[in-house]
Amino acid sequence: MTIQEQILQDISAAFSALFDHQVEPSSISLQPTRKEFEGTYTFVMFPFLKVTKSNPEQSGTLVGQYLKDNSAAVKDFNVVKGFLNLVVEENLWVDVFQKLYSKENVAQLPSNGQKVMVEYSSPNTNKPLHLGHLRNNFLGFSISEILAANGYEVIKANLVNDRGIHICKSMVAYKHLANGETPESAGLKGDHLAGKYYVAFDREYKRQVGELKESGQSEEMAKSMAPWMMEAQEMLRKWEAGDKDTVDLWNQMNQWVYQGFNDTYKRMGVLFDKFYYESDTYLLGKDIVEEGLEKNIFYKKENGSVWVDLSEEGLDEKLVLRGDGTSVYITQDMGTADLKYKDFILDKSVYVVGNEQDYHFDVLFKIMRKLGRPYGDGLYHLSYGMVDLPTGKMKSREGTVVDADDLMQEMIDTAEGHTKELGKIDGFSEEQAKELYEILGMGALKYFLLKVDPKKRMLFNPQESIEFQGNTGPFIQYSHARISAILRKADQIGVDYKTADFSQLEKIEPSEQDLIIVLNDFEKKIRQAGEDLAPSIIAQYMFDLAKEYNRFYAELPIFNEGDALVQSFRVALSDQVAKTLKAGMKLLGVRVPDRM
RNA sequence: GGUCCCGUAGCUCAACUGGAUAGAGCAACUGCCUUCUAAGCAGUAGGUUUCAGGUUCGAGUCCUGACGGGAUCACCA
Numbered sequence: 001m002t003i004q005e006q007i008l009q010d011i012s013a014a015f016s017a018l019f020d021h022q023v024e025p026s027s028i029s030l031q032p033t034r035k036e037f038e039g040t041y042t043f044v045m046f047p048f049l050k051v052t053k054s055n056p057e058q059s060g061t062l063v064g065q066y067l068k069d070n071s072a073a074v075k076d077f078n079v080v081k082g083f084l085n086l087v088v089e090e091n092l093w094v095d096v097f098q099k100l101y102s103k104e105n106v107a108q109l110p111s112n113g114q115k116v117m118v119e120y121s122s123p124n125t126n127k128p129l130h131l132g133h134l135r136n137n138f139l140g141f142s143i144s145e146i147l148a149a150n151g152y153e154v155i156k157a158n159l160v161n162d163r164g165i166h167i168c169k170s171m172v173a174y175k176h177l178a179n180g181e182t183p184e185s186a187g188l189k190g191d192h193l194a195g196k197y198y199v200a201f202d203r204e205y206k207r208q209v210g211e212l213k214e215s216g217q218s219e220e221m222a223k224s225m226a227p228w229m230m231e232a233q234e235m236l237r238k239w240e241a242g243d244k245d246t247v248d249l250w251n252q253m254n255q256w257v258y259q260g261f262n263d264t265y266k267r268m269g270v271l272f273d274k275f276y277y278e279s280d281t282y283l284l285g286k287d288i289v290e291e292g293l294e295k296n297i298f299y300k301k302e303n304g305s306v307w308v309d310l311s312e313e314g315l316d317e318k319l320v321l322r323g324d325g326t327s328v329y330i331t332q333d334m335g336t337a338d339l340k341y342k343d344f345i346l347d348k349s350v351y352v353v354g355n356e357q358d359y360h361f362d363v364l365f366k367i368m369r370k371l372g373r374p375y376g377d378g379l380y381h382l383s384y385g386m387v388d389l390p391t392g393k394m395k396s397r398e399g400t401v402v403d404a405d406d407l408m409q410e411m412i413d414t415a416e417g418h419t420k421e422l423g424k425i426d427g428f429s430e431e432q433a434k435e436l437y438e439i440l441g442m443g444a445l446k447y448f449l450l451k452v453d454p455k456k457r458m459l460f461n462p463q464e465s466i467e468f469q470g471n472t473g474p475f476i477q478y479s480h481a482r483i484s485a486i487l488r489k490a491d492q493i494g495v496d497y498k499t500a501d502f503s504q505l506e507k508i509e510p511s512e513q514d515l516i517i518v519l520n521d522f523e524k525k526i527r528q529a530g531e532d533l534a535p536s537i538i539a540q541y542m543f544d545l546a547k548e549y550n551r552f553y554a555e556l557p558i559f560n561e562g563d564a565l566v567q568s569f570r571v572a573l574s575d576q577v578a579k580t581l582k583a584g585m586k587l588l589g590v591r592v593p594d595r596m
Numbered sequence: 597g598g599u600c601c602c603g604u605a606g607c608u609c610a611a612c613u614g615g616a617u618a619g620a621g622c623a624a625c626u627g628c629c630u631u632c633u634a635a636g637c638a639g640u641a642g643g644u645u646u647c648a649g650g651u652u653c654g655a656g657u658c659c660u661g662a663c664g665g666g667a668u669c670a671c672c673a
Contacts, residue, residue: 034616044615046653056653082653083616124673164673278673305671315599322671329673358600359668385601386666393666422635440635452609455601457666459608468635470621471609478635486632521612528612540610543620554628554637574632596635 002520003073003092004030004041010071011043014063021051030086032517038078039085040517046082056082093516094502100519101576107526107583112151116378117340118144119157120352121270125257126170127195129264129404131387131460132354132394135449138589139384140352141270142450142535145587147350150530155344158272159336162254163239163279168232170194171249173201176228183256189263189405190256204228267408269442269589274343276336282327284335288371289321297370313366315359320367333364341375348378350533355383355455382533385457387449402462411466412441418468424596436593440474443590447473450588451539471543476581477592479546483578484594486558490571493559497571505569511552515573518548522580526587535588542584549577 001009008025015023033039045052045060052059057079064077064084076087100106120140123129129137140156148154174181174197183190205228212222223229238246265271289306292298298308298320306321321331340349351361361381369376386393394401416437419425425433444466451471452458459465468474490497508516521541529537558574561567582592 029612031612031615036617042616046615049653081616161673166673303671316669319671324671326671328671354667355601356667362600383601388666418635424633424635448608456609457602461608464622465608467608467622470635472621472635474635475621478633482633482636489632524612536610537612540620543610547620550636551638553632557631559632596633 003088003096006073007041007067007071007086007088010067010073011063013070014066015048015051018062018066019051019053023048033085037080037083037085038087040088041086043084043086044082045079045084049082060084090508090513091503091505093508093513094505096520097516097573097576098502100516101572105583106522106576106579107149107587109149109151109523109526111153114152114347115155115344116147116152116348116350117155117157117274117344117346118147118350118352119159119340120144121265121272122159122161122353123261124161124164124166125191125194125254126166126198128189128191128260130394131402131404131407134268134404134407134445135384135387135458136352136354137265137268137270138446138449139382139454139535141268141589142538142587143350143352143382143533145589146526146529146533146535146538149526149587152348152530155274155346156272157274157276157340159276159278159281161278163250163277163282165232165236166198167250167253168235168239169201169205169228170198171235171246171253172228172232173197173204174253175249176204183259189260190258191260191264192405193260194253194257201228201232264405264408267438267442268404269591276339278332281336281339282332284339285327285331285333286321286325286335288334288338289331292320292367292371295371297367308367308370310363310366315363315366318363318367330360330364330367333360334367337364337368337373337375337379341373346375346378348380349375350380350382352382352384355385355457357381358383380533382454384454388457388459390459390461402460407462408442408445411445412437414466415441415444415468415474418474419596428595436596439591439593440468440477440596443473443477443585443592444468445473446588446590447476447539450535451543453536454534473585473590474596476542476546476585477590478596479549480578480581480585480592481594481596482553483549483574483581486571486574487578489559495568495571497568497575500565500568500572502565502569502572505565508569509556511548511555512570512573515548515552515577518545519576519580522584529587538584538587542581542588545577545580545584549574 005025007030008028011028012023012025015021030041030043033042045056049056049059052062060079060082064079067074067086068077073088073092074086075089078085118140121133121137123133144154144156177200178197181193183193186193188196205226208226208228209222212226213219235246239250289298292308293300293306298306300306303323304325305319305323307317308320309317311317319328322328340346353361358381365379368379389400389402391400419437419440428436448466525537525541529535556570558567558570561570585592
């Protein structure tokens, strides 16, 4: 039982003893006491004034006195207005610490026997990844780690959009302009090569549309009869018909793109357990349309198109199959949902997709529930906000995108610059130094993108956004490196901290107690991050912990401390903070260095 | 136009899901390296939480309306 649970139980007992009133311990809660008041936990009396039949101060005093007399956890109390502040017995914090410190793995909750799929990344294969994809990938990877820490078995999936008109556009431009260019001959990553031709297509297409409009065509006509657009449409038809030349070129270009993506994913540090390809799944879902018709959940219009009426659920009517019998986006999404379930028998399924598709997923999930899918209630859309630039929204065609590869390299270069400026690479080999820059640069970038509530849109200012001081990845990494230095020294001079018994400690300092309280919150934060699908909760916690540790570090001596038990306690406390920082940052996909 | 998100210090973000005098970082200013890493610590300054009502012991948080920003509403993906 935790201290909080203990106190809640005692409060419940207080209510029955003092007021003859039953309060379920699980129905009440404590909140941390604000810094300006004395105490650790605060119990709010206001909701219970009807029961206590007296004013807030008197009620609080009665309950406080009862707890002081009868609760093993409560040492003292004070009442400010209706707030009952409780001071916890100091030595209990040492027990709490001992328990935490003895844990094998600080960030792993027991298995809950459930399986969850996290689908993220899901790129188009016609252009390289950009800043928006970075947020997606970091979120997807991090939430996978967090769910695994919460006891789920996690399958990380990537649904690659490898077919469709946009890929054909790159292919058309390539055919016309490339002269057999390859990534090697062009000196470009494969995904950047494909992107180059996608941009080239757009430029030529716009020129053609302009020309047609000048010759008197309407905008709409010009757009659909531009030669390259017609060619792209034709190429899509050929691809679907399995035309060999088309499929060969498609394969060739996709292979190049995948090689490029692999490099990018590697540097990002993200992984996948399962790849789905739309070229395999785009025809799925038609059987579900049939099923929906049979169950009278869908209906057919005169022209043969199939619809679902979601007006009872507060949405509109929605098309699920075209009049000519071909699929729309949601048709294959229905099919893929079934496929995922069939492949893994999932309890939950998380889709990491930007919030511009909120409506789409609302519709998809409601349909699957209407169809009575067993996994229907386990579907979640982790809907994240766009990343804006100071100039506004990123637009690939206007060249205002921040390229993922460029940005990552820039971060690493900046990390190198900072590190050298601070003269912190004495004793590092060339290899180690490079590794460090990678850890720091990527840490700064990931932390920056993950510390913000995923639901909210966020601003990225290339000039100013990525700092190395304050609430940043490197700040937390630095705290870890400092502790590592302490542990190295402790081991070297033979401080016994791993197995020492701290129950004989006379007293602990306020900053030690505060640190234990924060350490003790880790499990709660892991739970909350898992429930809310929000890595930002972990990021925020990492900052709080590092901040608290740095205060402790500045206030209290370790190796100059005369009392051997106090000294080893402080080393152990540092050790536990390091473990927690390392484990927490791992949940964000960020590595921490031992020296920096 | 309908629907859905968002609006907190100059800037970027928090606020334990309705609790006390709204907190951090950056930028500005003041201290602290002869002690374990100053990418740090301590402090000063910065707010009518867009505005107007309402609900209640209590509202940044819930409700209504206005203003401002964004997304979405294709037989596109």
